[in-house]
Amino acid sequence: MNKLKPFPTFTKNDVKLTKTAPLYSGFFELIDYQFSHRLFDGGWSSSVKREVLERGHAVAVLLFDPILDEFVFIEQFRIGAYATSESPWLIEIVAGMIEKDEAIEEVCRREAFEEAGVTIKRLHKALSYLSSPGGTTERIHIYVGEVDASTAHGVHGLDHESEDILVRRATKLEAIDWLNEGKIDNAATLIALQWFLINEQKVRNTWHENT
The missing domain is CATH 3.90.79.10 (Nucleoside Triphosphate Pyrophosphohydrolase)
Structure with a gap:
């Protein structure tokens, strides 16, 4: 009987943060994130760019x-x-x-x-x-x-x-x-x-x- 390959469990250590830059600061802040991360099937993602709203907790x-x-x-x-x-x-x-x-x-x-x-x-x-x-x-x-x-x-x-x-x-x-x-x-x-x-x-x- 073939067993399914177990997928890894990732943490923050499996993310490469290459850039954070402020885009806007007002009532909230908008930050530009650029990063790559490990993939479930192995290897790393290409560079990803996301705008993230920083509004505190x-x-x-x-x-x-x-x-x-x-x-x-x-x-x-x-x-x-x-x-x-x-x-x-x-x-x-x-x-x-x-x-x-x-x-x-x-x-x-x-x-x-x-x-x-x-x-x-x-x-x-x-x-x-x-x-x-x-x-x-x-x-x-x-x-x-x-x-x-x-x-x-x-x-x-x-x-x-x-x-x-x-x-x-x-x-x-x-x-x-x-x-x-x-x-x-x-x-x-x-x-x-x-x-x-x-x-x-x-x-x-x-x-x-x-x-």
Whole structure:
């Protein structure tokens, strides 16, 4: 019986980075990358040129009240949704960029207060993922934050960041309906909510053990 040839497992050491050059610097940065990499069948690729968006890394927090069994979402305008969505006002979870030397959990708590007016009691790390690795280096860190949903209401955000953010509370069934109806269609919120629905008992057990 013929065995299939095992394919290699590659790392950063299997990439030859020959050039990085800035193309644009504004709210985001655009960098020109030129490189080659090892091929699965052996040898090396030809030189590849890609423009990569450097926008830093971010944290996003699904706010959940285990007593009321409710989520706290936010709604805000997103220019990136303007071209393809019926409404560019999106239902999201709170999120923010991670500044240099800033602890991720500090960002979680800050953004929850700035965007939803709530205080996080406990945090549970869910996962992290690359938002669009074909064109940006950005990695998103997803957390679940325990909150008192009864304190969540009103409009929030920072004026100097042009934020106008509406708080939206939802039961679990309402949130599932929003998923199924396509009312939630941004990656961080989709991933966080689906992860929670799979792992809810694990989160509750962890919080109960740490009470």
